Amino acid sequence: MAFSDRLLAAWYRGHPALTLLRPLELLYRRVAAAKRAAYLDGRRQAYRAPVPVIVVGNITVGGTGKTPMILWLIEHCRARGLKVGVVSRGYGAKPPSLPWRVRPEHSAAQAGDEPLMIVQRCGVPLMIDPDRPRAVQALLGEEALDLILCDDGLQHYRLARDLELVLIDAARGLGNGRCLPAGPLREPAERLRSVDALLYNGASRDPQGGFSFTLRPSALVNLESGQTSPLAHFAPGQRLHALAGIGNPQRFFATLEALHWRPVPHAFPDHAAYSAEQLQFSPPLPLLMTEKDAVKCRAFAAPDWWYLAVDAQPSPAFVAWFDARLERLIAR
Incomplete structure (x- = not known):
């Protein structure tokens, strides 16, 4: 088992050695809190796109079903007559330049596996760039869009967002509830109080305060x-x-x-x-x-x-909630 796999197992199953990482976790929490506070109080400026931006992300390290949910959102919004685009960091991608428009004929090495999968599945306009505001601007420069989905990027505060959807693995939850590197959380669990919707992958019914899918x-x-x-x-x-x-x-x-x-x-x-x-x-x-x-x-x-x-397959309650929020966003 690779070191990263052992660490992931420790975060979700527990291991006494993780207590040694508590000082680093405290430092991480302070840095994360300071970064978020700088955007909330206006010391740092976020780029606001001329069209609504929906961030689909997670607060934990590890898979939560984010890509299938983005594919559902693309098709759901399209069925309502909206022109949708996607921006992504493009994890692991090595394009010739940035920002980079992903095409179906590109390789995964060039475009990143998740962005390429999304484009090959549904042909959506998709731009990759670790600088997500730059990706949004480049995509809008090429396409007339009604809405942009941001693949991940919950912690990328330089891009202002109109809706935050956070996905959680219903079986694994938040692991040991600690932040990196002592646990799987990218931000403290209190951050979930400020997001617009929590979606629990694998939940059999809508949990209190969230939705199932x-x-x-x-x-x-x-x-x-x-x-x-x-x-x-x-x-x-x-x-x-x-x-x-x-x-x-x-x-x-x-x-x-x-x-x-x-x-x-x-x-x-x-x-x-x-x-x-x-x-x-x-x-x-x-x-x-x-x-x-x-x-x-x-x-x-x-x-x-x-x-x-x-x-x-999100729950009917989420679909109704999302449609109501979407209607308000587009009507602005």
Whole structure:
């Protein structure tokens, strides 16, 4: 297990050695609080876009289902006649210049795996740049948009936002409740009191003070041919290799087990890069991966490599709440 994986496990399962990191956590908290306060009291100026900006982020390190929720938001807003754009940091991307407009034909190394997945799935205008205000300005310079979704960036206060949606893993919660590096929190838990909505991934019902959403497997897609097949393509009891290089690989493996397949799990670090040689698993079985991993493996895919397409399904209460807020934002 890599050091980062061991640290993640300690944050969520507990480990006495984490007490040694308390002094560093205190320093981190002070820096985070000072940064936020500087924007709240006007000592630092945030860029406000001429169109509404919705930040979709998290307060914890580790996967919370953010990308599927962004895909849902894109399609939901489009269905209401809105022109939507997305800005992203582009974690791990190495584009020729910044800001960089992501196109479907780009490589994951150039564009970043999550931005490329979003563009390939729904063709949305998407700009990457660690400087998110600059990304917004560049995107608006190319497209006439009604709304911008900011992929992550909850702590990027240089970009003013009109709505903050924060995703939380319902099973793991906030871990030990401590900030980095003693825990998984990017900001103190009190920050959640100021956000507009909390969405709990995997919750069976809307919790008090928040909304639930689930990730629903919808289809199997062959990496080599692009063929889409129903989930019944694999019979119950099917053994297969399962590949996940995401923030919470165990969620993916649990999803496959819930579909009554028998996955042989292969967990990789989030945003991992792959080679054909790495993925020659034994015994020979079909290989099933996440859609985010698939964008990095298509160039060398074998005939029996697939990814599982999943769709976010927020609760009806969230949909009603979001539509009401959206109507107010667009009417301004």
